[in-house]
Amino acid sequence: MQYAVFDSMRRDGIDFGFDSSMTILEYNQHCVVNDLIALPLISVSPMYVRDAIIEITRPDTDLPIASLVTCKGQEFTYGAASAELVVAYLSDASPTDILDAQGNARRDFKFLSDYLVLSHLDYDEYISTYRAGSGIWGSFTHPDDQHSRLAPYTTRASSIAARPDIRIDTDAQRDAVWRTIAQASPLERFLKLYHLLELNFDLMLVEEIKRLGSDLKGIGKLLNSYSGDKEIDRLTKVIRKHCTDMHFFERVLGAVFNDASHHQQLLELLFEYSKDANPYKEQAESFKKAISSGFSRVGFAANKLQWDYERLSRLTAYFVYRVRSSIAHLRIGEYLFSSADEGFVSEIAEPLLREILSLVYKAQTGGSTAVAPTT
Numbered sequence: 001m002q003y004a005v006f007d008s009m010r011r012d013g014i015d016f017g018f019d020s021s022m023t024i025l026e027y028n029q030h031c032v033v034n035d036l037i038a039l040p041l042i043s044v045s046p047m048y049v050r051d052a053i054i055e056i057t058r059p060d061t062d063l064p065i066a067s068l069v070t071c072k073g074q075e076f077t078y079g080a081a082s083a084e085l086v087v088a089y090l091s092d093a094s095p096t097d098i099l100d101a102q103g104n105a106r107r108d109f110k111f112l113s114d115y116l117v118l119s120h121l122d123y124d125e126y127i128s129t130y131r132a133g134s135g136i137w138g139s140f141t142h143p144d145d146q147h148s149r150l151a152p153y154t155t156r157a158s159s160i161a162a163r164p165d166i167r168i169d170t171d172a173q174r175d176a177v178w179r180t181i182a183q184a185s186p187l188e189r190f191l192k193l194y195h196l197l198e199l200n201f202d203l204m205l206v207e208e209i210k211r212l213g214s215d216l217k218g219i220g221k222l223l224n225s226y227s228g229d230k231e232i233d234r235l236t237k238v239i240r241k242h243c244t245d246m247h248f249f250e251r252v253l254g255a256v257f258n259d260a261s262h263h264q265q266l267l268e269l270l271f272e273y274s275k276d277a278n279p280y281k282e283q284a285e286s287f288k289k290a291i292s293s294g295f296s297r298v299g300f301a302a303n304k305l306q307w308d309y310e311r312l313s314r315l316t317a318y319f320v321y322r323v324r325s326s327i328a329h330l331r332i333g334e335y336l337f338s339s340a341d342e343g344f345v346s347e348i349a350e351p352l353l354r355e356i357l358s359l360v361y362k363a364q365t366g367g368s369t370a371v372a373p374t375t
Helices: 003-011 083-092 120-137 171-182 186-212 216-227 231-242 246-257 260-272 281-291 297-302 309-328 339-360
Strands: 024-027 030-033 036-041 053-057 064-069 114-119
Touching: 003 024, 003 030, 030 083, 036 083, 036 120, 064 083, 064 120, 083 114, 114 120, 171 186, 186 231, 186 309, 186 339, 231 309, 231 339, 246 260, 246 309, 246 339, 260 281, 260 309, 260 339, 281 297, 309 339
Parallel strands: none
Antiparallel strands: 024 030, 030 036, 036 114, 053 064, 064 114
């Protein structure tokens, strides 16, 4: 609400519901309450407690320059609000929030935004010196620096497939699961799901050592076999241990490649930024032709591509690892994921990773020894 609108309503005798002794003046057409002005924020980190006023100080001093007011979604406390909340209220509210259609005073306002509140005397200093970096030092942004709020992608799935007998036994596993649920962004959620796979990298080695008992020679051979492993190799071993059925890879990769709307992203991710672990690295053009009409054994055979457990399991691990690396590392040489890729991650990459995790964490009966892969 601009000051002119507020002043007109005040002269009409409207009761706004806050302490009338507060001094309200004008600064650049905005309301100033006890020398304070409010700047709306478009994004604020969820790490801050809600309904709080958090002081912001100048570097290397205790001198305040502003306050972060985390009021979005909170009810305005009529009659008891501080000057910081009153100035945020006057910035946030419209005349229809003050009066209903019959001209009666309303008392049901909830804030639409969080605010940065500061003295109008510090406004120029803040804008010129601090505002541009607020996303780094304060984990919040102003509309001038982020022109639209990015809403996290929500899945278009209309049903959820339950998976039986999954076991989450340790505190580390339970904590990792909770972090996956807490993430709104598919990009961050994928990384947290990947952490659940990482927890199994060393656990698998420990289990194999336990099975060898006092066989020091066997343990030595086992440790030597792991010593030169890259992360992609360890990921592949985990996947192959738990996903032993060739039909599993045919099914999950079919879901990945059968949606032609994602082929451009897939081919760019897997081949334009190709790594040595890609089992089809030297056959990029043949691979593109093979998936042009869907993912099938027939299409691969027509383009002289191998279709077997070794390659499809390696391709699955490679795909998971390339998505993980491209999200985790914003650097030259990687496919740079952005918010525009959230749909791809949510609808293509995340379901595949969850399929793998459902087998990795499936309760085993009679031990966890893998059976030979079926073809």
